Amino acid sequence: MTSPQRIHVIVLFGGESAEHDVSCVTAAHVLQALDTEKYRVTTVGITRQGQWVLVTAHATDKLLVSGTPISITEIVAQVRSDERAVVMPLLHGPLGEDGTIQGVLEVANIPYVGSGVLGSAVAMDKGVAKQLLAVNGIPQPKYVTLHEQHITDAALQHAIDTLGLPVFVKPANMGSSIGVTKARNFGELRDSIVLATSYDEWVLIEEAIVGREIEVAVLGNLTVRTSLPGEIIPSSEFYDYNDKYLSDSAQLKIPAPLTAIEIDAVQKLAAVVFHTLRAQGMARVDFFYEEGGRGFLCNEINTIPGFTPISMYPKLWQASGVSYSQLLDELLELAFDRHSRRRRNTAH
Ligand SMILES: Nc1ncnc2c1ncn2[C@@H]1O[C@H](COP(=O)(O)OP(=O)(O)O)[C@@H](O)[C@H]1O
Ligand SMILES: [Mg+2]
Numbered sequence: 001m002t003s004p005q006r007i008h009v010i011v012l013f014g015g016e017s018a019e020h021d022v023s024c025v026t027a028a029h030v031l032q033a034l035d036t037e038k039y040r041v042t043t044v045g046i047t048r049q050g051q052w053v054l055v056t057a058h059a060t061d062k063l064l065v066s067g068t069p070i071s072i073t074e075i076v077a078q079v080r081s082d083e084r085a086v087v088m089p090l091l092h093g094p095l096g097e098d099g100t101i102q103g104v105l106e107v108a109n110i111p112y113v114g115s116g117v118l119g120s121a122v123a124m125d126k127g128v129a130k131q132l133l134a135v136n137g138i139p140q141p142k143y144v145t146l147h148e149q150h151i152t153d154a155a156l157q158h159a160i161d162t163l164g165l166p167v168f169v170k171p172a173n174m175g176s177s178i179g180v181t182k183a184r185n186f187g188e189l190r191d192s193i194v195l196a197t198s199y200d201e202w203v204l205i206e207e208a209i210v211g212r213e214i215e216v217a218v219l220g221n222l223t224v225r226t227s228l229p230g231e232i233i234p235s236s237e238f239y240d241y242n243d244k245y246l247s248d249s250a251q252l253k254i255p256a257p258l259t260a261i262e263i264d265a266v267q268k269l270a271a272v273v274f275h276t277l278r279a280q281g282m283a284r285v286d287f288f289y290e291e292g293g294r295g296f297l298c299n300e301i302n303t304i305p306g307f308t309p310i311s312m313y314p315k316l317w318q319a320s321g322v323s324y325s326q327l328l329d330e331l332l333e334l335a336f337d338r339h340s341r342r343r344r345n346t347a348h
Contacts, residue, residue: 007039007332008083010075010110012101014045014065017093018178018199021062026307027090028063033324040083044070046091072108086335087112088328089304094173094200097304098124111339113331115303119278123303127172127202129277133298136276138269140298141288142207145172148197156189156205163207168238170206171199177240182208209297211290213239214256216270217305217316218283219330221338224274226267227316231256244306252312254319262289266296273298281334284313 011034013027014020027043034041043055045065052075053067079085087110089101099121105112115123122129127145134140144159159167169192171179179199183189189205196203213234217227232239235249243250258266270285277283284305287296305313317327 005082005084008042008079008085009034009039009332010042010044010085010087011090012044012046012087013063013090014047015091015093015096015101016046016048016050017091017096018174019092019096019176020048020065022176022306022308023090023092023096024063024065025061026092026311028058028061030088030090030307030328031058031063032060034328035325042075042078044075046096050095072104076108076110084336085110086332088331089114090307092176092304092306093178094124097302098173106342109343111335113335114281115279115283116338116342119280120303122277123279123283123301125172125202126170126204126300129301130204132277133273136272138273138276138298139294139296141209144205146203146205148201148203151193151197151203156186156193159205160186160189163205166208168204168206168208169193169196170204171196172202172204173200176244177238180238180240182238209288209290211288211293211297212256213299214258214266214287214289214296215312215316216266216285216287217313217320218270218274218279218285219281219317219322219327219334221280221334221341224271226270227320227322228255229258229263229266230254230312230316230319232312252310252315254312254315258289269296269298273301277301279303280338282313282331284316 011027013023015023045053045055047065052070054070055067087105089112091097099117102117102120130143142163166182166184169181169183179196181192183192213232214229216229219225231253233251235243239250273285274283284302286299288299289296307314314324
């Protein structure tokens with residue numbers, strides 16, 4: 001149901017995580033694409049120290065978090081009575097994509113784009129997400145999760161015995177390939193663990209999959225649409241931070257060269273992962289494709305996927321017939337839909 005009220009979009013970006021810079025690039029592009037005829041837009045940045053500021057100067061390629069301090073209460077107070085306010089949290093990583101900001105927005109009673117508290121938190125913690133996928137029988141690489149207090153030489157040797165070599169090591173709570181390394185032997189595994197634990201107290205060790213990297217964009221709440229799959233051909237040994245944001249050298253194949261049967265299979269699996277991990281609004285679900293082996297294996301879900309011009313999520317929708325601005329419109333409507341459903345259940 002649409003309402004004639006003007007929509008006031010509050011773009012929230014920056015943040016305290018290591019992915020601050022990525023968020024600034026995403027925000028600049030979303031701001032450029034938001035139709036200011038249609039929407040009143042307020043831009044709120046979060047500094048690396050966690051201070052919220054009202055940003056008025058807009059750059060076209062990368063936004064800077066600078067402006068006058070503003071609180072969530074002041075933001076809510078600025079919403080006019082003839083407007084419907086909605087927040088677009090364009091924050092990646094911990095304290096942005098992990099349910100914490102979503103909790104603040106729930107308490108402030110403002111609709112927001114994307115997953116709620118639970119879905120965000122589950123998706124952000126790769127260890128918990130894997131356990132949920134496992135109990136639901138969703139195919140994925142073999143893995144071991146460890147808390148730093150249980151990391152011993154014996155535990156690492158046990159991981160190697162279970163998973164073989166090489167292995168991938170990652171912090172449970174991070175993104176953009178930050179802290180992800182491939183370890184070929186015991187010594188490298190130890191080094192990888194030191195790096196991963198500098199980002200999170202929980203780490204993940206996974207068997208190294210030899211396969212293609214296939215990604216699917218999902219859009220919706222209770223019922224979802226899935227995009228055509230895309231494929232990533234990393235320029236280096238794996239799809240690292242440099243490939244994702246700096247060099248533009250990874251190749252994206254959109255749509256991925258797959259048969260109709262393969263496309264159908266991976267789209268169905270993406271929707272199942274989305275619902276299993278309690279995602280809402282949007283998510284990009286990433287797979288490895290072990291051809292001739294186990295088929296599609298879920299790698300991870302991203303509840304706030306990148307939105308830069310070289311990002312997979314908007315490109316996948318474009319290839320599937322949904323333009324960038326249509327995508328933003330739909331995401332805002334999905335935010336209102338979820339909010340009203342949630343309010344119905346919490347307002348007693
Ligand atoms: N188990 C694995 N086997 C093979 N490659 C992997 C594995 N895990 C991660 N990678 C490589 O590392 C990249 C980043 O890992 P990922 O788990 O997707 O972390 P992020 O959340 O930072 O994107 C992947 O895109 C892939 O290229
Ligand atoms: Mg990834």
